[in-house]
Amino acid sequence: MTALDASELCRLLGPWTTGTTTLTDDLVTALVELIDAGLVPAGSRLPPQRGLATALLVSRGTVTAAYEALEARGYLATSRGSGSRVRSARNSLNSHPSGRLFSFTSAPADVIDLSTGSLPASPVAAEVLGRPIDVGAYLPTDGYFPAGLPVLRQAIADQYSRDGLPTRPQQILVTSGAQHATWLAMTALAGSGDLVLTEEPTYRGALEAVRATGARVEGLPLITGGLDVDLLRHALARKPQVLFCQTAIHNPTGRSMADAARAELAQVLNDAGLMTIEDTCSADLTLAGPPVARTLAGLVDPSLLLTIGSASKLFWGGVRIGWIRASETRIHGLVELRKAVDLASSVVDQLVAADLIGRTDVARRQRREMLGEALKATEAGLADAFPDWRWQSIDGGSGLWVDTGQDAVALAERGKRAGVRLAAGPSFSTYAGQRTYLRLPVWHEPTMLRSALFVL
Template sequence: MAMTALDASELCRLLGRWTTGRATLTEDLVAALVELIDAGLVPAGALLPPQRGLATALRVSRGTVTAAYEALEARGHLATNRGSGSRVRSARSQLNGRPSGRLFSFTSAPVDIVDLSTGSLPASPVAADVLGRPLAGELTAYLATDGYFPAGLPVLRQAIADQYTRDGLPTRPQQILVTSGAQQATWLAVTSLAGSGDLVLMEEPTYRGALEAIRATDARVEGLPLSGGGLDVGQVRRALNRKPQTLYCQTAIHNPTGRSMTDAARGELAAVVNDAGLVTIEDTCSADLTLSGPAVARTLAGLVDPELLVTIGSASKLFWGGVRIGWIRASEPWIHGLVELRKAVDLASSVVDQLLAVELIGRTDVARAQRRAMLTDALAATEAELTAAFPDWRWHPIDGGSGLWVDTGQDAVALAEHGKRVGVRLAAGPGFSTYAGQRTFLRLPVWHEPTMLRAGLTALIP
């Protein structure tokens, strides 16, 4: 696998709130880097950022970073060669892969942190109601089995297929694979299509979870710009000359921008995909979170040859991330192959979670209405707070989703580092970029209670 070169913004995100106030900045930085290396989140062979760039991103002197690198080398964590930089020594790392830090950072948030780094929503009222009732009756029938259903419980595959059909896309349960969350669905889809050296096309910016999954395959990633709220179809057409293996996109509700592709542009994209025979992974996890118009946003399904389209869905956005259920909709031959791939890493999803998902999906219409009402009110409050705290920040109106893609007009990586020191966690643009760009952008959630949001934004004001 190719060596990983860490961008300064990526390492800043992995470090989290690294200053303690109990030691020197150099000692704190060394301790934080050792923790990442020993945990394998900075893998063997990873090339650390240049000292000057990391110092700028961390808002410390270059001497602090230089001293930290020297201390790490003295302890055997780094190997430094003049002219080629500092790499993590293989003997120090327990894992081999590209670091993410996305969910790692979620789980380590201190209680005094205002976390504005994630758009993940709290449980919907429908989820609270369903999860509050016992499952004993529904579960009894499965207790005599071994509990392993690699493709998913038949009753859940049927429920998901029925919902697609109600939404205007006729679907058979055999076209559904139930996964342990949408991230696993993304990993399965990507891994089945792309390998080392293959070219994968993505939007720029893009969903960072998908970017992590694709990078883990050691595929080459090319980000294509957005235009008018969706993927620039002309750029896709021109990229075909570079022989891409697959396209990953979100034409319904895009994460992180919250915008939708127009129907006309979506039709043009479908025509390009069909003509080129380009297998496409469409992430529709936010499609239920529309703010106006149809309850569920339109997608490529029904426009693209079914043999060329792998659709990813999730119960997390509409109901709750604590119910770890996602799915893939694809042609039956695709599903058969994906089931075999899935069995190599995860025999099956939890029966309990799947039974809960059956109940939840049966109340999709109610949940959609609840999410729309909640997000509409929350968006208005969030925009008012942002305008009051930072009148120079800019963003496009969104069509749906749980976040705003905000142009701060300044170095968002440095702003995120400042946030760590005042108790505010932020998600800077480079984490959503295929090339560590988008450096002035933040992805801000819209659902936080206004008082908490105001406190976090106020703390960021210089």
């Protein structure tokens, strides 16, 4: 039975208050919509009343009345000691909902969205997308290329090689975005009951992918920018199936693992023979030093490593192209798995991506300049508005991991009601922890950001 944490349910609810009826009626309506849509599946256990009331900034009586109304309408079954369980079988989803993509939908004009670190299109992307796209050579084909267009696989392989990692196109699988790549990799390597290790905190999209497989997930704390390798050694005794990590630029903290620690990690992985998925989607977003951050590739046995990349961070999320770099044998298996759910990625998007990847050096310079200036403005605004908040300097990426020193879930709920969307720490946690943290994007226009901070 899926047990929803109060912070998860808050994210799914979104801006649920209307101001036109009672809070109880508003909460009942919002919960019914989630259940009917399958976003809270049948069998899910709702949070305890006191915890949900605290997170939603309402009285416990409001939540109690809402649960009782839902039970009367047949949506909940409540038993002493077991809590309240969703009874509706309408549109049941076999997943652990997080509300992450729910928050990515277009915000109303009067809402300032600080819940996502996704970046606007880079100048290179605007230039390439402004030109006609010639698909003529592919029109006589059926349009299905399960492993990816040869021209794009070659372009990705060539970029890896230019960055110092010799790569053949046969080692590349093109996917419909990095989330698709993460799901494929995790589904191929882990199953129900398996143990998956990751950093704590971690990328929330990865948590969704792990939970979709039915695997168990355990977080290893970060120390000095990377996961604690000593704790990983101890965790090996529990027979993990997979490690998911980000040693280049970590999301959400923006930190990079030290070279010595990365080499030590690689040795542990090689010795243990532990399959590893490394997310390198933010590796291009460095703020200083080399234009691309170092990764585990070249250090870990290629048969043990799946590297995930993306066109979204460097160019634009509207170009739905990601990829997996792995051994040729592993790529063959992933292609077969992919065919069951997604025959191929868009030819048009792939042609655009091939053109964009040829301009990687330019895009990296543009992103570094943009994020560097935006970071200065964001940190200055935060220091002015909330001098008690704390954060560490970042090595790259598009967000700050900020310790507010207070309940960030409650802060996010207050923000919702004031027209500001926030991403609280529990959505990045393997155990709904990190409760005082917010992940704040750094790229917003300074006036808009200061307006949001003033509202908060």
